[in-house]
Amino acid sequence: MSASHFKLEIYPHEFPTTIYDVAPEPSTTECGMLFFIPGNPGLPAYYVPFLSKIRDSLPGWRIICVSQAGCDTISARNAPRSPDQTYFNLSQQIQHKFEIFTTLLRKYEYFSSSDQKKEVVVAGHSIGCWMLQHMLVQLAKQQVPAPISLVLLLFPTIKNIGQSDSGVVFNRILKYFPHIADVASNLTYYATKFLPDIAVSKAVNFAMQNPPEHAANATRSLFYSPSVVWQSVSLGAEEMKHVKEESEDMAEFFWKGLWSTLRRESSRSGNIVAYFADSDHWVGTHTRAEILSTHSKRENVEFVISTADDNCKHAFCVRDSDVMAKHVLSWIKDL
Numbered sequence: 001m002s003a004s005h006f007k008l009e010i011y012p013h014e015f016p017t018t019i020y021d022v023a024p025e026p027s028t029t030e031c032g033m034l035f036f037i038p039g040n041p042g043l044p045a046y047y048v049p050f051l052s053k054i055r056d057s058l059p060g061w062r063i064i065c066v067s068q069a070g071c072d073t074i075s076a077r078n079a080p081r082s083p084d085q086t087y088f089n090l091s092q093q094i095q096h097k098f099e100i101f102t103t104l105l106r107k108y109e110y111f112s113s114s115d116q117k118k119e120v121v122v123a124g125h126s127i128g129c130w131m132l133q134h135m136l137v138q139l140a141k142q143q144v145p146a147p148i149s150l151v152l153l154l155f156p157t158i159k160n161i162g163q164s165d166s167g168v169v170f171n172r173i174l175k176y177f178p179h180i181a182d183v184a185s186n187l188t189y190y191a192t193k194f195l196p197d198i199a200v201s202k203a204v205n206f207a208m209q210n211p212p213e214h215a216a217n218a219t220r221s222l223f224y225s226p227s228v229v230w231q232s233v234s235l236g237a238e239e240m241k242h243v244k245e246e247s248e249d250m251a252e253f254f255w256k257g258l259w260s261t262l263r264r265e266s267s268r269s270g271n272i273v274a275y276f277a278d279s280d281h282w283v284g285t286h287t288r289a290e291i292l293s294t295h296s297k298r299e300n301v302e303f304v305i306s307t308a309d310d311n312c313k314h315a316f317c318v319r320d321s322d323v324m325a326k327h328v329l330s331w332i333k334d335l
Helices: 044-057 090-107 127-141 165-176 179-195 197-206 212-224 225-240 248-254 258-260 285-297 321-333
Strands: 006-011 016-021 031-036 061-066 119-125 146-153 271-276 301-305
Touching: 006 301, 016 044, 016 165, 031 127, 044 212, 044 321, 061 090, 090 119, 090 127, 090 212, 090 225, 119 127, 127 225, 127 248, 127 258, 146 321, 165 212, 179 212, 179 285, 197 212, 212 225, 248 258, 248 321, 271 321, 285 301
Parallel strands: 031 061, 031 119, 119 146, 146 271, 271 301
Antiparallel strands: 006 016, 016 061
């Protein structure tokens, strides 16, 4: 997929957003949409091989990935962070996803007559799963007739993120460096300003242990966008404070699949598949056990834990794109 598949848009008037939007093959009739919410730092560029693999196997589907609000590496490149930069918090991120999702459903005629059989699959990765859950709660409460068949939660950081191995480390850093977002933003700005590009590239390759080209390019674009670094680190700090216990709304409106009872000609609960790594530094083993214990008896929910055969990691979008794409395709085709 070329850079032409990425575009910067503002939804509706305040959210800088990078959109990855690939239409169905011209020879096909559009029959479905995959709407994907990434994890933090929220850049669609990390997911291109993963999304491309899905698109190649589903030529009649539209594939969409939306960045986190404020994570725009298109116009922010090489520009220092403004002292009065707007921070888009978790509540705004949820509203951001809700507005984009409903706008695109309307734009691509998923709210049309009942004789159209277009399916919608929504998926999230890491903190994107938490945002996805809250977006669907909002859809259910506002009775938006979205034809959603399936929800996919990939490595979901939906509860007690601060108790995970990485969450404990991040909280310790925040204790001693409460303004870590400012520090990280300034460091990346001055490093990329004074170091030659080759040095930045070597540093990225060393830190990421020689990643695939797409992941190295995405990380370099992040480093060259100090305002995005600030937004992402600030969002991570807020996640530590607010992603704790599940709300009552989550049990009532999300896990029961009530967002799917609004589907045309359907009164069944929406299906949910949640995929966990066997060992995940952002999802504590005890937290995963609590989620499974609370929700595994629901008829519409399937939990999958990675095995030695696939060994898919939390940051699957770096090296495990093909493995995760195969899983997602199998779940979609089961529809």
